[in-house]
Amino acid sequence: xxxxxxxxxxxxxxxxxxxxxxxxxxxxxxxxxxxxxxxxxxxxxxxxxxxxxxxxxxxxxxxxxxxxxxxxxxxxxxxxxxxxxxxxxxxxxxxxxxxxxxxxxxxxxxxxxxxxxxxxxxxxxxxxxxxxxxxxxxxxxxxxxxxxxxxxxxxxxxxxxxxxxxxxxxxxxxxxxxxxxxxxxxxxxxxxxxxxxxxxxxxxxxxxxxxxxxxxxxxxxxxxxxxxxxxxxxxxxxxxxxxxxxxxxxxxxxxxxxx
Amino acid sequence: xxxxxxxxxxxxxxxxxxxxxxxxxxxxxxxxxxxxxxxxxxxxxxxxxxxxxxxxxxxxxxxxxxxxxxxxxxxxxxxxxxxxxxxxxxxxxxxxxxxxxxxxxxxxxxxxxxxxxxxxxxxxxxxxxxxxxxxxxxxxxxxxxxxxxxxxxxxxxxxxxxxxxxxxxxxxxxxxxxxxxxxxxxxxxxxxxxxxxxxxxxxxxxxxxxxxxxx
Numbered sequence: 001x002x003x004x005x006x007x008x009x010x011x012x013x014x015x016x017x018x019x020x021x022x023x024x025x026x027x028x029x030x031x032x033x034x035x036x037x038x039x040x041x042x043x044x045x046x047x048x049x050x051x052x053x054x055x056x057x058x059x060x061x062x063x064x065x066x067x068x069x070x071x072x073x074x075x076x077x078x079x080x081x082x083x084x085x086x087x088x089x090x091x092x093x094x095x096x097x098x099x100x101x102x103x104x105x106x107x108x109x110x111x112x113x114x115x116x117x118x119x120x121x122x123x124x125x126x127x128x129x130x131x132x133x134x135x136x137x138x139x140x141x142x143x144x145x146x147x148x149x150x151x152x153x154x155x156x157x158x159x160x161x162x163x164x165x166x167x168x169x170x171x172x173x174x175x176x177x178x179x180x181x182x183x184x185x186x187x188x189x190x191x192x193x194x195x196x197x198x199x200x201x202x203x204x205x206x207x208x209x210x211x212x213x214x215x216x217x218x219x220x221x222x223x224x225x226x227x228x229x230x231x232x233x234x235x236x237x238x239x240x241x242x243x244x245x246x247x248x249x250x251x252x253x254x255x256x257x258x259x
Numbered sequence: 260x261x262x263x264x265x266x267x268x269x270x271x272x273x274x275x276x277x278x279x280x281x282x283x284x285x286x287x288x289x290x291x292x293x294x295x296x297x298x299x300x301x302x303x304x305x306x307x308x309x310x311x312x313x314x315x316x317x318x319x320x321x322x323x324x325x326x327x328x329x330x331x332x333x334x335x336x337x338x339x340x341x342x343x344x345x346x347x348x349x350x351x352x353x354x355x356x357x358x359x360x361x362x363x364x365x366x367x368x369x370x371x372x373x374x375x376x377x378x379x380x381x382x383x384x385x386x387x388x389x390x391x392x393x394x395x396x397x398x399x400x401x402x403x404x405x406x407x408x409x410x411x412x413x414x415x416x417x418x419x420x421x422x423x424x425x426x427x428x429x430x431x432x433x434x435x436x437x438x439x440x441x442x443x444x445x446x447x448x449x450x451x452x453x454x455x456x457x458x459x460x461x462x463x464x465x466x467x468x469x470x471x472x473x474x
Binding site: 001002003005040043045070071074075076094096098121122123172173201202203224226227256257258259 | 272273276277279280305306372374375376377378379380381382396398399400402404422423444445446447448449450451
């Protein structure tokens with residue numbers, strides 16, 4: 001039986017680790033390569049590097065960083081932020097990223113998902129979705145809407161419909177990031193996570209809102225998630241990866257304990 | 260020195276990096292002549308069986324690998340490299356290398372909470388001893404990402420199993436050839452340990468102890 005995955009997200013800006021609360025005073029807080037190695041040794045199952053600047057000028061910096069991280073950690077890791085073309089995706093993959101995350105660019109041009117899936121395989125193509133709760137309407141029957149440009153631009157697209165379409169187009173994994181829960185530390189958006197996890201045949205990763213170990217437990221049980229993304233809950237030493245895993249293990253969740 | 264075969268099926272650099280991490284020199288090649296002189300071979304691969312076999316045949320790597328196997332060179336297949344060593348694959352009904360009898364089959368899962376591809380960390384249970392599995396303890400997990408799995412015809416070629424909806428073979432071997440459906444290069448310390456054992460393996464499987472010798 002598969003273990004539930006604990007995935008850590010490192011936000012990087014110009015090759016440096018940035019404070020993980022997006023938009024708010026993103027100051028640099030250290031060396032991402034060192035941090036990645038620490039997480040690797042502490043038993044994290046997977047790692048995401050998220051390029052928060054995501055500008056053209058930064059592509060070379062992020063590729064160099066991916067190469068450095070790939071030589072330090074021997075677990076799967078993915079990269080997100082600013083991926084707009086097959087070329088971006090293949091370069092990151094060649095540099096050592098196991099998977100790439102697409103988000104805004106895929107909403108703007110959905111063929112991108114298929115193109116990347118053809119080039120590097122569905123299993124390496126992750127569709128990240130930033131989602132906010134809205135009133136149910138004819139256009140948004142699920143009551144959840146896709147937002148882009150790091151949560152700033154509503155699209156009028158129904159999140160559930162987009163998740164299903166994304167999988168049809170070739171995405172091999174979905175990240176469900178709740179804008180409402182993000183940064184609250186009050187727990188993942190369980191209803192949304194479960195709605196999507198129950199509707200697609202690919203793994204679903206819960207993202208946004210983790211503040212304590214119980215939240216991870218809920219994501220895996222009530223939320224039906226295959227993996228859970230953590231950031232601030234572990235970045236500042238509140239909990240270590242091992243502590244989170246020991247908690248989950250004790251609660252009867254299957255997680256990787258031998259590492 | 261480990262020779263890593265590059266037959267244009269996915270990213271081989273992670274295998275190269277893992278070798279470097281354990282202090283073993285490696286070289287990457289697509290040239291059949293290099294295979295013939297290899298000390299040890301890693302045969303990785305991600306992707307689809309038909310395109311992989313097409314590229315093996317076009318480059319002559321299919322014949323080179325068979326010859327290397329016949330010569331007794333230790334070979335480690337990984338993921339797709341654990342699938343196309345069998346006779347055939349259900350993926351595109353493809354004829355494969357036939358180094359171990361059997362075929363590669365697709366997961367057929369009824370429980371819709373079990374996702375395909377089988378992606379993530381899963382337990383690997385050793386079902387008969389093998390020098391490359393020596394360090395594996397109960398509950399040890401390795402990283403998988405695949406939709407098909409190898410199904411050797413003979414039980415004696417199955418060395419480890421895992422479960423995803425059903426039990427499936429996650430490590431197989433025959434003589435100097437050993438292969439894992441999981442990715443040792445992406446499986447943390449335990450995966451690196453397996454690669455270390457391979458770097459020292461001479462290609463022999465010690466004879467099974469006689470029943471009377473067992474404790």
